[in-house]
Amino acid sequence: MADIIDGKRVADNICKKLKEKLKHESSTPTLAVILANNNSASKIYVSAKEKKSSQIGIKTCIYRFDSSITQGNLIKLIHELNADDSVNGILVQLPLYKHLNQNEILNIIDPKKDVDGFHPINTGRLCSNLNPYAIPCTPKGILKLLNEYGIKLQGKNVVVVGRSNIVGKPLALLLTNHDATVTLAHSKTKDLKKITKNADILISATGHPKLITADMVKKGAVVIDVGITRQLDKKLVGDVDFEKVKNQASLITPVPGGVGPMTIACLMENTYELFKLQN
Ligand code: NAD
Numbered sequence: 542m543a544d545i546i547d548g549k550r551v552a553d554n555i556c557k558k559l560k561e562k563l564k565h566e567s568s569t570p571t572l573a574v575i576l577a578n579n580n581s582a583s584k585i586y587v588s589a590k591e592k593k594s595s596q597i598g599i600k601t602c603i604y605r606f607d608s609s610i611t612q613g614n615l616i617k618l619i620h621e622l623n624a625d626d627s628v629n630g631i632l633v634q635l636p637l638y639k640h641l642n643q644n645e646i647l648n649i650i651d652p653k654k655d656v657d658g659f660h661p662i663n664t665g666r667l668c669s670n671l672n673p674y675a676i677p678c679t680p681k682g683i684l685k686l687l688n689e690y691g692i693k694l695q696g697k698n699v700v701v702v703g704r705s706n707i708v709g710k711p712l713a714l715l716l717t718n719h720d721a722t723v724t725l726a727h728s729k730t731k732d733l734k735k736i737t738k739n740a741d742i743l744i745s746a747t748g749h750p751k752l753i754t755a756d757m758v759k760k761g762a763v764v765i766d767v768g769i770t771r772q773l774d775k776k777l778v779g780d781v782d783f784e785k786v787k788n789q790a791s792l793i794t795p796v797p798g799g800v801g802p803m804t805i806a807c808l809m810e811n812t813y814e815l816f817k818l819q820n
Pocket of ligand 1: 703
């Protein structure tokens with residue numbers, strides 16, 4: 542049976558170290574968070590980010606908007622935050638209200654304050670393996686987890702299921718930069734099982750519960766579950782049929798307590814790193 546990867550423990554260690562470092566700084570890093578949607582999951586994520594920031598000594602300024610917010614006013618706010626030397630990181634919680642143009646908003650964030658690493662300058666730098674100012678938090682968290690558990694990437698067959706700009710695509714680039722042989726699968730991929738069966742490391746980020754079943758996993762593979770879906774009974778589940786896949790894998794992340802805490806820890810780390818870059 543697989544060992545369980547304890548993302549909470551690894552994330553707590555990262556946050557503890559950051560808190561210690563922040564005690565020696567003469568000023569406090571500030572993270573601006575823009576919440577312009579009415580999505581209950583987004584509200585929970587923003588509260589979690591606010592709570593973790595305050596625990597480790599990062600100041601947050603949360604800008605909450607109702608649906609009357611215009612594209613023009615949001616653009617104006619981002620320009621103001623870009624120009625404000627007291628703000629070190631800017632995070633736009635996605636998705637935005639449907640009437641807002643997400644790409645236009647993300648593209649005007651100063652790349653040196655782009656704490657999520659979604660600006661084209663940062664994605665381009667990631668693609669070219671040229672030190673982005675920030676690496677997207679979930680892919681960065683997954684890399685740290687693999688590293689923490691001594692999983693080598695060089696020459697490994699890694700299958701990433703899900704090609705979003707937030708998780709799948711940057712993760713595939715990051716792992717490629719670390720010498721893995723990466724296959725990026727998605728909803729139009731044919732015969733997914735044939736591909737996942739070949740994975741030494743299988744990472745699923747689809748939001749599709751029980752997409753990854755035991756027969757899709759090679760014996761002894763490492764399985765990382767990024768998916769988070771809230772069921773009708775309010776329970777959080779991942780993409781992986783955990784109870785059955787754990788008998789097939791050598792290491793596996795749970796949901797919750799796997800990738801999720803790492804994402805927040807990496808957001809904290811990115812905020813600190815941008816603060817150091819600017820000070
Ligand atoms: P998204 O909806 O933008 O992308 C989903 C991807 O999954 C798409 O590329 C799609 O092609 C692929 N997909 C969907 N159904 C599929 C199928 N049947 N077979 C193969 N591929 C399929 O989602 P996202 O923003 O990348 O998030 C994915 C999941 O990860 C969600 O559950 C989200 O809540 C979760 N998530 C978790 C964290 C975390 O910190 N743990 C962070 C971000 C996202």
